[in-house]
Amino acid sequence: MCPPEHFTVEYAINPWMDTTVPVDPALALKQWQMLKDTLTDLGHTVHVLDAVPALPDMVYAANGAFSVDGKVYGARFKYPQRAAEAAAHRQFYVGGPWTFADPEHVNEGEGDFAYVPEAHGGLILAGHGFRTDPAAHTEAQEVLGRPVISLKLVDPAYYHLDVALAALDDRNVTYFPEAFSESSQQVLAQLFPDAVIADRADAEAFALNLVSDGRHVILNHESTALGEKVRAAGYTPVYVELSELKRGGGSIKCAVAELRP
Structure with a gap:
């Protein structure tokens, strides 16, 4: 995670960003700390990446890389406003017990990659359509040695x-079908027949931008409807208010890069 010490909305690179509405920096930091404390209270170790001045979106730490089995596929951001973030994430990984690969193609880390290790022998789900170059899916497969399923995103509101x-x-997912092309919807339905299906209200509340440890599903405080759906599926929802970070187009998951040694 990376604290929102320099967080602001000074440019608009997704439909959720509104430069006319000021961010409350103190509240953003307080809410981020609540999320960090929630993760540690659940028994997880949180590594903190230092914030860098002039990089307001570094708080969205998930976008900096994607790791599987100790291998790390680095990020290459689409927009120049975020490009320098990749180097900060690279420095973190090359200083640890990781095998790091610099990307040739545009991709935004866990923003467009998800891992389901026990589904069909272990699958990487990969999005494209707005940020990540489809060629990055092939590159990630070569770097990480896991099959990659390409999924096309079609609604700009759900850009990652x-x-x-x-x-x-390790086996199942939740998703909003209408964010994907019809063919990608068919692929998801075949791969995950027991998926928890979200509706548009869930998606608009950033409910799908969640972090799960397989038992606890951490969602933002607006996401009670999806929370009840995952509870019915056997998980325990945990709510954290993250309203300030939503101003930049992100929520719980965007703020957390999951490390898979």
């Missing part, structure tokens, strides 16, 4: 995979 789909555990 992680606002349209999330892994709930």
Whole structure:
């Protein structure tokens, strides 16, 4: 995670960003700390990446890389406003027990990649359509040695995979079908017949931008409807208010890069 010490909305690179509405920096930091504390209270270790001045979106740490089995596929951001974030994430990984690969193609880390390790032998789900170059899916497969399923996003409001789909555990997912092309919807239905299906209200509340440890599903405080759906599926929803980070087009998942050694 990376604290929102320099967080602001000073440009608009997704439909949720409104430069006319000021961010409350103190509230953003307080809410981020609540999320960090929630994760540690659930028994998880949180590594903190230092915030860098002039990079207001670094708080969305999930976009900096994608890791599987100790291998890390680095990010290459589409927009120049975020490009320098990739180097900060790279520095974190190359200083640890990871095998890091620099990307040739545009991709935004866990923003457009999700891993379901026990589904069909282990699958990477990968989004494209707005940020990540489809060629990055092939590149990631070569780097990570896991099959990659390409999914086309078609609604600009759901510009990253992680606002349209999330892994709930090692086998199953939740997703909003209308964020995907018809063919991608068919693929998801075949791969995950027991998926928890979200509706538009869930998606608009950024409910799918969640983090799950297989038992606890951490959602933003607006996401009670999806929370009840995942509860019915056997998980325990945990709510955290993250309203300030939503101003930049992200929520729980965007703020958390999951490390898979």
